[in-house]
Amino acid sequence: MPRRGRNHRIAGVLLAALVGGLALVTACSGGESDTAKGARASKSSAAPAAGIVAPARIEVIAGLAGCEADIRIDADELREGLCHSEQADYRITTFPAEKFKEAWLDAASVYGGTYLVGPRWVVSAEAEHLDTARNKLGGTIRQLRGTS
Known part of the structure; x- marks a missing residue:
């Protein structure tokens, strides 16, 4: 299996944070x-x-x-x-x-x-x-x- 670099790990963490943040914003949105x-x-x-x-x-x-x-x-x-x-x-x-x-x-x-x-x-x-x-x-x- 190829070894992934630090940038791949950071991108994965950012993607997970973005998806989680989007779900939170959507759930708590005051809009219709x-x-x-x-x-x-x-x-x-x-x-x-x-x-x-x-x-x-x-x-x-x-x-x-x-x-x-x-x-x-x-x-x-x-x-x-x-x-x-x-x-x-x-x-x-x-x-x-x-x-x-x-x-x-x-x-x-x-x-x-x-x-x-x-x-x-x-x-x-x-x-x-x-x-x-x-x-x-x-x-x-x-x-x-x-x-x-």
Whole structure:
């Protein structure tokens, strides 16, 4: 096997750093991605009858939905809780900043689905229950397209 020189090793390291940096920039980009362009909001109103939108606290959102959350994930980037009301089962995810919510939605767009989205939070439930939840929580119903 021919012996590679120092320049080949440096080029390999730079290429690896470039690819890793590009992936990081793409994942953290604040711009609209192709998958974000595939997401569309429904035509329903973005605010509940009271004109308020729930804050980004799982416990508050769960209470407004009529249930108590069981916290499943408590990390720096997000908190996630599950709750069951008489109407539906909800997965409530909150984020410390909008950029984490947008990254989460971008990743979720691969699978598709319908989500209720508010400032720094996302609620997942059966699609037929999201209008009722929107009336209590505010937010916008967003349909994400899968890649299949």
